[in-house]
């Protein structure tokens with residue numbers, strides 16, 4: 001396998017957008033290619049993530065983005081892996097470049113949901129659960145993650161403040177991120193006073209519905225030895241699957257797909273969790289951040305929420321987690337989310353995150369989950 005680098009990256013500001021997912025993806029993809037110092041014609045394959053294009057009357061968006069970039073002859077695939085779609089796209093691009101099928105590939109994820117009301121968006125999202133068993137019986141993602149949060153708080157001695165600390169920290173980080181949907185800090189009292197959405201999850205335990213687009217270019221250093229930016233070396237790119245429906249799982253105190261992906265990623269990278277300088281993890285709900293940190297091996301089971309309250313995961317803490325603001329506050333435009341996590345790592349490493357810098361940027365990990373863990377992707381990056 002050839003070494004693979006991330007050599008350019010771009011993102012728009014998440015939130016409610018006027019442009020379509022296709023338009024946003026094309027614009028951000030062009031920016032990422034420019035950022036990499038390449039021409040569109042140097043891209044050998046494009047990997048495009050988009051889940052809800054049908055709500056905009058647009059499927060098969062990949063070739064249309066290539067049309068917009070002026071490279072209609074370049075092959076493209078449009079991928080769907082629920083909330084982990086664009087990290088799955090990065091994995092496919094990695095395999096392609098590492099295997100020598102392309103010297104450079106574009107990864108872009110885009111989603112637009114702002115034209116849907118909360119009820120409709122919740123309904124569309126729920127199709128990513130197990131339809132006959134979960135969705136058809138009324139399950140929604142806030143409800144499914146509330147089930148995991150309930151199991152956690154009954155198994156361990158937690159307080160609402162422990163989960164509140166995750167929300168307060170991620171809002172504080174997002175307030176310093178120009179790409180973030182919510183650029184405002186919240187207090188613990190604001191968290192505690194916020195309305196209940198699906199007990200025990202309150203408003204500020206939940207990510208919002210966001211529109212957004214994020215893109216990156218990956219390339220082989222033997223073909224492009226002089227990158228325009230400090231590249232991210234992809235040390236591991238791992239995808240896993242797991243039993244999808246919660247009722248078929250034996251353990252609700254973790255996500256098996258994350259546990260396996262983390263273990264395999266550390267094995268391939270030849271690193272241990274203590275060697276990671278900062279992380280972007282999938283915090284669609286605050287409980288998800290706690291579970292991710294335990295499943296990936298950063299904290300013992302039952303302790304991650306408490307560590308957040310103690311400040312361990314703050315930007316200036318021992319292990320900065322979600323310096324971007326995470327899904328909770330940077331936002332969760334489904335198919336852009338995984339690529340957006342890598343944009344954050346790229347910006348941190350290239351000194352483009354003023355006001356939200358983490359102290360050390362030698363190694364980073366990104367973790368992106370599909371639904372309640374039916375799929376998971378973990379990447380580990382390091383500097384050259």
Ligand SMILES: CC(C)(COP(=O)(O)OP(=O)(O)OC[C@H]1O[C@@H](n2cnc3c(N)ncnc32)[C@H](O)[C@@H]1OP(=O)(O)O)[C@@H](O)C(=O)NCCC(=O)NCCS
Nearest residue numbers: 083118122125141142197203204206207208209284332371
């Ligand atoms: C939590 C949730 C139900 C709130 O939806 P809602 O009650 O319809 O909220 P609205 O869109 O009417 O917004 C009302 C206000 O709350 C804010 N808001 C909405 N969602 C928010 C969130 N998750 N966190 C913080 N603030 C939020 C809005 O910005 C708005 O603020 P404003 O009055 O200052 O403009 C919705 O955001 C949600 O379902 N989130 C989860 C999405 C999800 O399941 N994703 C998949 C994960 S696997």
